[in-house]
Amino acid sequence: MNAEMTDVEFESVAERASDEPALVVDVEGFEGPLDLLLTLARQQKVDLTKISILALADQYLSFIEAARKMRLEIAADYLVMAAWLAYLKSRLLLPEQHAPEGGASAEDMANALAGRLRRLEAIRQAAEQLMGRPQLGRDVFARGLPEPIEEIKKPEWTATLYDLLSAYATRRQTKARSFVRLPTRNVWSLAEARETLERMVGQSFDWSPLDQYLIKYLVEPAMIPTVLASTFAAVLELVREGHMEANQQGSFAPLYLRRKQPTGGGDPLPSGPPAAAGNA
Amino acid sequence: MAKFAEMRVIIGDKDKDEEDVVAERADRAEELRILEALLFAAEAPLDEKDMAKRLPASADVRALLEQLQKEYEPRGVNLVRVGGKWTMRTASDLAWLLTNESVVSRKLSRAAIETLAIVAYHQPVTRAEVEEIRGVSTSKGTLDVLLETGWVRLRGRRKAPGRPVTYGTNDVFLAHFGLDALTDLPGLDELKGAGLVDGSLSGDFSVPVPSDDPALREDEEPLEPDDLDLGLAPAAEHREE
């Protein structure tokens, strides 16, 4: 092991942590064994393609050795690398014919390591360039007061002709049915019939057919039975009470009515004298 | 000002274009660039004092701002003063760019469809008449929605106490429902045939023959000029009785 090299190495480590006392091995300052190797390699001050892997392995091993002497805790990653480098070093120093069957040659292994170091160095340079670019929010800025776009939802109303017609028909029918129920309550009461007869027939001393008085109420066919029944009952009542005279010539013939004559006389029926008063 | 406007007008002239840009770059005071960047990036309007701190002591901030304001005047973004501070704002005539209209398909409510049908069959019709036919009160909102659909229009006013507005349908209504003319709306027999009206319904049930003749009827009079606004303003109270 080369004592001179170790010294150089220690100096550089001291530089990294300038506020620490000299000869402190600071493994924690490195981002892993490759980082440590790369740092050591840079001290060779040559192009990474021309680096001496053997010298590098020596430097790394002496660094780890020094750290262990100082009883520093060293992460497993570093120790694995140390073991691998020690193996590589032994292989590099031995004649190549001792290479294991089918395994990579020591030179290939050394080249692979050099390649990894180059790759790490390249990505570090790229990272540096990337971070050196003007960054948004640090070096360049977007509009501080962006004016947001307002979303306006414009309704497009839809309805089909079927919707329209069925809504109309349903509503109109609901309304109409509520009217249809009304006529059932619209019964021609006896009192109503009597009052109407008294008012209408009461002034006439001439025979008039019952139908004539009813015409006014017959406009609505549904009303015929109730009007007829109530009116006939009212006629009978008025005749019994002596206010009115009724005359019917035969079954289903027109019923004639007139106010009762105060004298008992009066004109006969146009088609002949009444046969039986109050005949139904 | 018209430095910018000018530049744009010569766009067609390619030779002059590049020269102008170079010349402008040289002319342009660094102070204006600084103000521009400050105003652009600011998260709130800036006052002149704050901006002056970032400029050489000799700079006349007010004059620079006024120059910048003039430069931006014809542009899509303007430099404006609000509450004594300065900020960049979208030109007011381009405010429409900041809204995004999307069409949302919506179904009419049951009440609106009924009202629309009654307006169609019974027009010209007042709100009170619609309510009478429906047998329930009809909110102003329902008629507003129908006006919004563009299918219903205010026709005029009924010559009656309170002079209520009369409603009717229009050509957009016909187009939407695929009707050639309003008389294509089915009559009672057709409604019965389609099973929409119960065939056993009593004889007094009738469906009017609709007409959307734009000429006002004898019992209608024209709207006043501001009725149309009222009719569309949802908030406005607009009584019919």
Next chain:
Amino acid sequence: MAKFAEMRVIIGDKDKDEEDVVAERADRAEELRILEALLFAAEAPLDEKDMAKRLPASADVRALLEQLQKEYEPRGVNLVRVGGKWTMRTASDLAWLLTNESVVSRKLSRAAIETLAIVAYHQPVTRAEVEEIRGVSTSKGTLDVLLETGWVRLRGRRKAPGRPVTYGTNDVFLAHFGLDALTDLPGLDELKGAGLVDGSLSGDFSVPVPSDDPALREDEEPLEPDDLDLGLAPAAEHREE
């Protein structure tokens, strides 16, 4: 410009040649104003399609944007392309004016910066590949920090034993570093020389390498629905082997 000439030829037949040309210039100026307003108002970079929607169908959006870019080049605010979209940004030489201390405090660790660079230049990449390049195990926390910045995303899973998650960058990354595309990453050629970027993963040289194409590569498969949660939860153990 070509379109401009063409239109002139068409309208050359008319007597009103001059007037029409003037009108067209006015139209163009108006189109520039619209683009200006949209770009200034926008909260995020805009793509050409979105802008085209707000312009007459005849407008050549690309040509207009390039015109606008030229106009703003000497100014304190520039029009730049990031991730294939357009946005206004303060001029980078004015960083000193605006540098925001609070953002600098959110500085990334060396490990995070290196990991970000590896993800950016080598994507799609698995954690094991990041570790291999760096020669050290990468804590889950480092990738979580990058996911939190919003620059790195989980892409999918590698079709390989253990189905490790693949990482890549996204548009936020491009916008943050002012890159139009991944091919604009600085030092990409040097990395190709160092064999970091070799396209051997895709085996297809027509695919730009690195690629943040959202489409998964042949050797990737989609994430499961709950991978995204796992990826962002710092506590969750999330093994790749």
